[in-house]
Every structure is written in structure tokens, then in C-alpha cells.
Amino acid sequence: MNPNDVPSYVAFQGERLLAEGDLRSVVAAIKPLVDRGEAGVLVFGAASQQVDFDLRGSLAEVLARLPADESVPEPVGDEVPRGRGRPKLGVVAREVTLLPRHWEWLGQQRGGASVALRRLVDEARHASADTDRVRAAQEATHRFMTVMAGDRPDYEEAARALFAGDSAKFARCTQAWPVDIRDHARRLAGPAWPSSG
Numbered sequence: 001m002n003p004n005d006v007p008s009y010v011a012f013q014g015e016r017l018l019a020e021g022d023l024r025s026v027v028a029a030i031k032p033l034v035d036r037g038e039a040g041v042l043v044f045g046a047a048s049q050q051v052d053f054d055l056r057g058s059l060a061e062v063l064a065r066l067p068a069d070e071s072v073p074e075p076v077g078d079e080v081p082r083g084r085g086r087p088k089l090g091v092v093a094r095e096v097t098l099l100p101r102h103w104e105w106l107g108q109q110r111g112g113a114s115v116a117l118r119r120l121v122d123e124a125r126h127a128s129a130d131t132d133r134v135r136a137a138q139e140a141t142h143r144f145m146t147v148m149a150g151d152r153p154d155y156e157e158a159a160r161a162l163f164a165g166d167s168a169k170f171a172r173c174t175q176a177w178p179v180d181i182r183d184h185a186r187r188l189a190g191p192a193w194p195s196s197g
Contacts (some may be wrong), residue, residue, distance in 0.1 A: 023105050048188065137190065
């Protein structure tokens, strides 16, 4: 694995990296530890969100309960996808609230409001891709650091360096951390540095 590639899931027990990779392989790696009653196992997704699983039963039963497709996004906020749209194509109808002048302008666009909104969103995503990449890496790294290194020496200075885009200072501040925590934090932070991308 490329050192800058962030796996979909990682599992830690204390300071030690137990497993990394897709959801099924990480769950298969931690299941025996949980069955033996070992504590302190934490699983993080690619954006460093902590993930919990129902690990009761056999490994086959646990794997059967996991989502079939890891890439299916959850609904945003409290919104639940409605029956409208073209679900087989991935199109989901949701409510958008705009001022009358916005609706008027959208109504005058070639292809109508939906086509115009999709085009505007795609243009904005393209224009802010670098900024979004940096922000996502900073947020993921900070979430991981807060849980795994929040009480480590130079944590606050490392966080400041992360958000300031100072990779050299970040490396110095994380040098004394346990190897697996340090290396994963650095891997998460990789896309946040100005020279990456």
C-alpha cells in the first residue's frame, strides 16, 4: 500500500494498529480479540469517524449483518430519500428551498432547474476540489488525533501545524508519538499539505 493511501477502515487497540483495509477484513481481524474479551479496540472509517459493530455471534453471522456495499452513502441529515427521482441511476429527489429570483433564473436555463443545479454543483465541486481535499484531510486527521493522541506531547502544536499547512512542524510534533499512531496521523494528513494533490 502506498504510504499516502488511506485505507477504508483501520482498527487500533491502544497504541497498536491491528488491521487496515476494507470493512470485512478489518471486522474479521478484530472479531477474535473481542471474543477473547480484549478491550480497547477502536475502528475508524476513512474520514476517521469511529465505527461500532454488532460483533455477537459467529464471524459468518457478523459479516452477514454488514452492509453489502460500503460505498453507498447514508442520507444527509434527517432527510430520507423519497420515492421520486430515478433511483436506479442514482438520482434522488430532495427538497431545495430557494428565493423566487433563483427559481426564475433556474427556470430560464437550458434543460430546466434540475440540469442547471447539477451543472452549478459540478462546477463548484471542480473549482473547490483542492480546498475541499485539504479541508477533508485536516478534519479526518484532527478527528483521529483527538481520539488517539489528544493526551500526547505536542498534540496542540501538531493540530496548529496541521491547520496552518506546516508539514515540517507537524512531523516534528508527532515524532515522539507511538509509531502506529504517528504513522497513521501522518498518512491521513498527507493530502492536507500544499504540495500534495
